[in-house]
Amino acid sequence: MSRSVVIGSGAREHALAWALSRSGDVIVTPGNPGIAAHGFTCVDAPATELDADLFVVGPEEPLVGGLADRLRAQGKVVVGPGSDGAQLEGSKAYMKEFLAAAGVPSAHYGAFRDEALAIAFLETMQAPYVIKTDGLAAGKGVLVTDDFDEARRDVEDKLRGVVFAGAGSTVVIEEGLKGEECSLTVLCDGTKAVALAAAQDFKRVGDADEGPNTGGMGAYAPMLRVDAVLEDELMGMIIAPTLRELTTRGIDFRGVLYAGIMLTPDGPKLLEYNVRFGDPETEVLAPLYGSALFDLLYGVGAGALTTTPSTSDFAVTVVLASHGYPASARHGDLIHGLGTDGQLAQHREGVTVFHAGTRRDADGRFVTAGGRVLAVTGVGSSMALARNRAYDAAALVTFEGRVMRRDIALAVI
Numbered sequence: 583m584s585r586s587v588v589i590g591s592g593a594r595e596h597a598l599a600w601a602l603s604r605s606g607d608v609i610v611t612p613g614n615p616g617i618a619a620h621g622f623t624c625v626d627a628p629a630t631e632l633d634a635d636l637f638v639v640g641p642e643e644p645l646v647g648g649l650a651d652r653l654r655a656q657g658k659v660v661v662g663p664g665s666d667g668a669q670l671e672g673s674k675a676y677m678k679e680f681l682a683a684a685g686v687p688s689a690h691y692g693a694f695r696d697e698a699l700a701i702a703f704l705e706t707m708q709a710p711y712v713i714k715t716d717g718l719a720a721g722k723g724v725l726v727t728d729d730f731d732e733a734r735r736d737v738e739d740k741l742r743g744v745v746f747a748g749a750g751s752t753v754v755i756e757e758g759l760k761g762e763e764c765s766l767t768v769l770c771d772g773t774k775a776v777a778l779a780a781a782q783d784f785k786r787v788g789d790a791d792e793g794p795n796t797g798g799m800g801a802y803a804p805m806l807r808v809d810a811v812l813e814d815e816l817m818g819m820i821i822a823p824t825l826r827e828l829t830t831r832g833i834d835f836r837g838v839l840y841a842g843i844m845l846t847p848d849g850p851k852l853l854e855y856n857v858r859f860g861d862p863e864t865e866v867l868a869p870l871y872g873s874a875l876f877d878l879l880y881g882v883g884a885g886a887l888t889t890t891p892s893t894s895d896f897a898v899t900v901v902l903a904s905h906g907y908p909a910s911a912r913h914g915d916l917i918h919g920l921g922t923d924g925q926l927a928q929h930r931e932g933v934t935v936f937h938a939g940t941r942r943d944a945d946g947r948f949v950t951a952g953g954r955v956l957a958v959t960g961v962g963s964s965m966a967l968a969r970n971r972a973y974d975a976a977a978l979v980t981f982e983g984r985v986m987r988r989d990i991a992l993a994v995i
């Protein structure tokens with residue numbers, strides 16, 4: 583029996599715990615009340631004080647802060663890069679410089695601290711304008727707009743620290759890329775890399791991609807457009823040069839390279855790297871790989887990836903967010919339709935409910951406690967079946983002001 587520790591507190595960590603539990607015990611730190619209700623031990627202790635065969639770091643902040651380095655210094659097997667590799671996500675300016683050095687195709691860009699230089703560069707660009715903060719901004723530091731004046735104001739606000747104080751002292755201005763987006767989750771053991779099924783994330787809050795960007799309102803996998811030929815191309819054009827550049831820089835990257843890729847008419851281009859599992863992508867990937875995940879992740883951490891991931895199923899996840907999301911998030915709304923284990927009160931085949939932002943009230947009932955509240959995942963032998971399962975189940979889980987997209991995976995069934 584193995585024991586795994588998962589670090590984090592959202593639906594991504596719930597999904598990882600659920601899959602790793604197929605192979606043994608799982609502890610989540612700190613976890614959340616929905617993860618605990620589902621039978622996983624949640625402890626509020628630093629990971630460095632826990633003992634396990636495998637440590638999986640969920641979010642990016644602790645990786646940027648060197649948690650994986652501290653755990654490795656204790657001799658532990660860890661999924662997640664050290665603070666050196668985590669810079670790929672921690673600084674967009676670093677990432678862009680890295681991609682240029684590696685020869686990975688990505689958007690033309692400039693990085694600026696000086697406002698006048700930034701505006702002068704912006705004036706040379708064409709719509710859509712893409713403005714990013716340099717540092718970690720929880721996925722919300724990106725503006726994509728066709729309106730030049732809005733773009734200019736955003737550059738000013740970011741450089742003057744009006745928004746994202748600290749994170750915004752450098753702005754990155756990028757060429758706007760057009761096409762379909764794809765999330766490629768690549769497991770990397772320091773020298774070898776294997777891809778999990780390509781997933782699509784729905785970032786805008788509203789149907790048909792209307793409204794502001796969010797942390798992600800749903801996802802599905804596999805993305806059929808990414809067939810074996812295209813996957814080989816992505817691995818050859820994007821991942822292989824990245825691994826070579828990591829080696830050149832002396833970075834032993836043992837973790838998840840999550841490539842956000844735009845499939846443009848001129849070929850695939852990398853939008854960004856994240857150095858951890860995606861959220862909500864993990865809520866579809868973890869159920870697809872299930873009991874294989876422990877061996878895969880242990881191989882990543884141990885520098886000895888030997889298994890090749892495969893799946894023949896389909897998965898769709900629908901995020902239920904709270905009233906006002908993403909601008910604000912109302913807490914305390916009573917959630918109907920969940921049992922005491924935090925899963926559907928009325929059992930449904932092929933469905934799991936992953937908790938992102940819930941807590942229990944004085945009577946033990948689940949209430950909303952975050953922007954993204956739950957991710958409801960359906961798995962099946964076809965995309966249509968997975969999608970029907972996810973939406974049938976989501977309809978059973980209700981709360982005041984619930985925000986949910988109706989078109990996750992609609993275009994691919």
Ligand code: AMP
Nearest residue numbers: 689712721724756757758759842853854
């Ligand atoms: P990021 O935080 O870099 O993932 O950006 C968030 C979202 O903004 C991406 O998923 C894209 O939808 C969009 N985006 C980022 N960079 C670009 C770009 N250069 N061109 C078009 N859209 C972009």
Ligand code: GLY
Nearest residue numbers: 783798860861862
């Ligand atoms: N799905 C977007 C992210 O995890 O950053």
